Amino acid sequence: MAYAIMCSGGDAPGMNPAIKKFVDYLYKLDIKPYFIYDGLEGLIDGTIKEAMHKDVAGIVNRGGTIIRSSRSKRFYEKRYRQQAYENLQKYDIEALIVLGGDGSFRAMDLFYSEFGIKFVGIPSTIDNDIYGTQYCLGVDTALNVIRENIDRIKDTASSFSRAFVVEVMGRECGYLAAISAMVSGAEVCVIPEIDFDREKMLKRLQKEFQEGRRYMLAVVAEGTHTTYEIKEWLEKSLHVETRISILGHIQRGGSPSVKDRLIAFEFCIKAIEHLRENKNSNSVIVYNDGKYSFKSIEQVVSKKYQIPTWVLESLNYLD
Secondary structure, eight states, rough: OOEEEEEEESSSSHHHHHHHHHHHHHHHTOOOOOOOOOOOHHHHHHHEEEHHHHHTOOOTTOOOOTTTTOOOSSSSSHHHHHHHHHHHHTEEEEEEEEEEEEHHHHHHHHHHHHHOEEEEEEEETTTOOOOOOOBBBTTHHHHHHHHHHHHHHHHHHHHHEEEEEEEETTTTOOOHHHHHHHHHHHHHEEEETOOOOOHHHHHHHHHHHHHTTOOOOEEGGGGGGHHHHHHHHHHHHHHOOOOEOOOOOGGGOOOOOHHHHHHHHHHHHHHHHHHHSSOOEEHHHHHTTTEEEEEHHHHHHHOOOOHHHHHHHHOOOOO
16 A cells, blocks of 8 residues: 655645655555655656655755645646556555645546545645635745744834835735734735725825824735835825835745644644545545544635635724
């Protein structure tokens, strides 16, 4: 019996702790562990190797993924999926654990429907935009990276009496921006989920500047595509010198937080147990209200993730 693990799509802090637990736990169960390098592309090309304890020694504190990742257009051609299946057969691999997002899970669901290779998807994306789970691997680390950098930006903003517009990642989801704005005390937050009322916000900011405010911070989600518009609006409306800081891919890197390490361990252990207990599986493990459970691919991809109401209320977007 053999299981394999792979990463697909964008990397996220916590992938390496999950990979380490995968190897350590399977050896404990006397199941042979395999690495699939380079994601779906590696699955097609047969970049598959039996994993040893030495391969995962000292990786739990490292960001990224030691088995690398990729996105693949080839996988959506039947001949390449057939090739991928034949590669797994060479090593008698009967189940997969896939660290990725909904696109990766859709790809594996197609693979499962054609060849019956069971799998469990572990939601791994700093965007936290997967429906059906309150938490995705890597989010806590990313939020801490953002928080640290915004705190530093606020230091220089206050020193020079400037406004700063900080753009954070998240694709079409404003979760990172919303939480980061809350914990950093940002005066402005712009996210895709809610229309930004410039007139209402301007009145508040003008009043605060008249009363002595000398600097401010705006956090903008990349999915709004309004970073430069917000900068120009602040400069013209408030007559305050404004700078832009795009945090970019530093949000994906860094040593995983304690929370991400612990959840990575639990995700992996419970995913392995699910595969052992079920003859068939095309499921995703999810985390809600402190508990782990499994959802079908259909449930996960059928709806769009919604930012929790309490977050929006905390940003004063809802009545």
